[in-house]
Amino acid sequence: MGRDRGDQGQRWQQDHQEARPAQHQAEAPGEEGEEGSPLGIAERDVILERERPAARPDARATSLGHRDDIQGLRAVAVLLVALGHAGIRFLRGGFVGVDVFFVLSGFLITGLLIAGAEKRGFVSLREFYARRAKRILPAAALTLIVTDIAAYRLLNFVRAKQPIQDSIWAAFFSANVQFARQGVDYFARSQPPSPIQHYWSLAVEEQFYLVWPVLLSVVLVGIAVRRRRRPSDRSPGAPAERAFSERRLALVIIVASLGSLAWSIYYTHRTPAAAYFATLARAWELGLGAALAIGASRFAHLSDRARAVMGWAGVAAIGLAAVLFADTTPFPGSWALLPTVGTALVIAAGIGNERSPRGVGAQLARAPLRYVGDRSYAFYLWHWPVLLIAASYAGHTLSLGPNLLLLGGAFVLSIASYALVENPIRRAPLRRPVRASAVLWGTTVALVVLVAVLDLRSIDQKVLLKHATPVGAIPTLAPPVEASPGAPRALPAVIAAVQAARQGSPIPGSLEPSIDRLLSDRYHPPSPDCVADHDEPKIKQVCPLLEAGSSRTLVVFGDSHAAEWMPAILWAASQDGWKVIPLIELGCIPSRYANVCAPFVEWAEREVASLHPDAVLVGARLTVGTPKQRADSVSGLGALATAMRPLAPDVVLIGDPPAQAGQPTDCLLTRGATLQTCISTLTDDQLSVYRDAAGAVTAAGAAFIDTMGWFCFENQCPMIVGHAIAYRDNQHISTTYALELRQLFRDAFTQALTA
CATH class of the missing domain: 3.40.50.1110 (SGNH hydrolase)
Incomplete structure (x- = not known):
């Protein structure tokens, strides 16, 4: 992959946040009384208090509705990633686009969870995971299946086996584990990156969301229990009249994020190739967005001048990271603070007024950026396999011109999959969320694994028929001779x-x-x-x-x-x-x-x-x-x-x-x-x-x-x-x-x- 650590590069990024929070809030909640969670977590709707909080201005309501500036920022992030992968020299650090997505995801998802708790009086884990399944799985599975088939049909069997095997890891949201293992394998690093490598970031996010909603629920339960035991906190105007405690939630996520950041700095210094893909080394980036969502009300009344300074400074920080960073930058570690803090500044600048006249939000909210932002998840999924499989099929690294044409083709694929797969399923009503999400997850995983296994079996049969060689005694070679008088000696x-x-x-x-x-x-x-x-x-x-x-x-x-x-x-x-x-x-x-x-x-x-x-x-x-x-x-x-x-x-x-x-x-x-x-x-x-x-x-x-x-x-x-x-x-x-x-x-x- 473009940053393929080796390449790394090294070593790659994705977009899979909730595209339209307002629409998600309008979807039908899951039916009470269903048991089980789609990802194996015991279902517990966390009941807080059914009392409605006193009406007062809430920045969260304005920040968590559909924000055009955030859609524009998503477009900037995915374009940084894609253009960096295409080979634009001054965007060697385009991989920081994934860090932008991490902060955005933490902000949006945490805000939705808390808003749901305030609105309904409880956090529904089953509804959350059902919506994540609808949002993530269909497009991700489609891309994996098409990539597997394309690799099988277009690449030699050695090159084809890698993405097909990797797709099985990706189907179980464990791709980052696979690529971290390859990252610490010197000889694996010498091979071209996998067309599935960018799925590592989906794995990081989904692993984070296996833990964070449950932790959030536990904290909210503790707050509810404390309020029941201290009736005085329920007096009008008391801080505990709200369905949650911003201070306690912020403390939990800040402590956890600081621990993750410390580990990220240490692990990046010690084993950078593995740290790049590690969930614990990345969790603080999502935590930064979560903390911003919890404290959103503190940014509601900023002056236009403050919004302008914060927003433009944030965009400058992201751009600076994309231009100055490279595959050799120890990442994530402390260097990741530049694009992530920059992203937080842009988000905060738009809370309560995303279209401040002098702010960056008005520019990010322009129609072309919104259009790309709406399709950023699909574009992220398609762009990397298209670039990698084309280069492998050609047998050499492609130049910038062909890569830009390929990105255009990938964007056409993203438009089609967004219109035909991603959006229709995402907007489908949730009647029985646990069952629906379990069926969706099981079906998509089964399809990906089935295609992968069939392709691998076919490859193995070809190998046995055409390329297998019995291992015999290894001979020794005769010593060097002169092919002609005075010529350098060489083996016969x-x-x-x-x-x-x-x-x-x-x-x-x-x-x-x-x-x-x-x-x-x-x-x-x-x-x-x-x-x-x-x-x-x-x-x-x-x-x-x-x-x-x-x-x-x-x-x-x-x-x-x-x-x-x-x-x-x-x-x-x-x-x-x-x-x-x-x-x-x-x-x-x-x-x-x-x-x-x-x-x-x-x-x-x-x-x-x-x-x-x-x-x-x-x-x-x-x-x-x-x-x-x-x-x-x-x-x-x-x-x-x-x-x-x-x-x-x-x-x-x-x-x-x-x-x-x-x-x-x-x-x-x-x-x-x-x-x-x-x-x-x-x-x-x-x-x-x-x-x-x-x-x-x-x-x-x-x-x-x-x-x-x-x-x-x-x-x-x-x-x-x-x-x-x-x-x-x-x-x-x-x-x-x-x-x-x-x-x-x-x-x-x-x-x-x-x-």
Whole structure:
């Protein structure tokens, strides 16, 4: 997804608040006497007091009716998200649109709950959940089903399985859990984002609303009990004459929100990829909107000047966040205060007078923005799958122009689904809310799961028929040779693969690993604690391997480009009596020039000094970006070799295999693919940084294992060597190919130690 953490990005946002509060208040309440709650919560209509409060001006009534400025703000939020995903450079922080939605949702839903308590004398949990089901489920389920079918029909089976599996999590409002798990998985982060990823925010909201209405009900019950025990509070004009206590409700939500904010700041600093999707790290944003709804009356009599200042300041804060933030911003944490407080200012500025002449509300209430705002939920649901599936089908990232056209198509879909699905069901009367919502929820979940299971089963059958390969004994490859006098040495198998590619030979019918297992064909440590992730200062548990019968100690130090060699390293070590101690941090180049990785590098150097190993083997990704990045990569490895030389008799750097131009799964499953279409050509930058790294390491007194000929011949690097897929993704070699290289590695490592 656009902000796909990695991308993240990283890493995505949605709109699913109550679009027309006034209409919801007009719907028929649920029948008394029904039992059960649609989401499994014991039904208890919380009876407060049937007495009507004394008539007095109430800002909540004016703020919780239909507000055109809020519809306009919803349009701004969804456009920030969508245009940011389309690739507009100055909106790299467009993901803050989801934070705007969180605050809006907390404000609107809490206001509706409290208004219902004041009007009817009780909070109906069953009616609340029934209305949420009508509002959220139909459009969400429709989008999931269409996305599953489109992925199945348009994408290769490896790409299609991801959104189909994710849709099952989304159907149970647990998508954020799934994407948080992927966010902390280094290798999952290297894959393109899921077309379902934006459903994480629906999950956050619905998880919040499993708790908040119940908590609100408990507080209101406590207030009612206190009033019964203290009749004096029921005297005319006493604060307790109202059906609720603003002060107590505000205290509950403020304390809970501050706790959530504190956790968000801590968790974002510690594990940002997971914090982005975490409900507890986001709950304070909805809580901010809830607190604003509780205290709405305090903003009813603001002057026009104050409204103007607050409203425009709020819009400026949202815009500033969208322009200045990026995927690299630690988010949510304290940075999320900028767009969320900005949203609260805009909402507060419109309480009691949304069309103040000088205020921002009059601009937000313009007809085009209201039109988009009414359809913002549907547009949010459709825009991301349309962008992602189109890019995956094309096989490359699309530019801004095509993405804008795709957004136009997504908006047409949102208009249709709003008119034909979302609005008719949302406006349908509630006669038996518990039963209706339970049936609606069960039906939508069943349909999504049924489509997903059928698609997955069909994919698995295709895999068995076309791509499955029996796992046999993994051969070893012959050593490098000169294809011609004076030519760089290369493996005979690599030379043959390049020559076959030049002839346009077809891809072999049987491959190892099979394509469906390729992404998982990597080194798996004995425990996840045996390696560190990129944001951790050290390994939780140092894990010595092959201790029995070993006479020498080898430390393997580096990033995932060291981990990819572990299968070959462990085989060679078992043959020659080495104990292996991996000190590996995924996603972190072992260089002090990588600021975020410096704490781990310093810890690892201290650990090596305490271990007194016989040898240190370093594996690291070579950065091929800008000239400065290449220079830093080379000098960082040279400095590391210099620092390691006094700590071990032998220090060896293994050459980093050059990255492929694309993902092997995408290339190999492209219609009409041949060996010629699945081969990469080395760039001058790749060659120069490789040579410079070798020179820097040897100048520092360390040894260098040249692996270029194990992967490339005459500057061409095939994805397939013989029947082995050499790369599991565009920059990591497969375990299968690493094991085919095991004897070559053993010989090269032994030679490096004796050099």
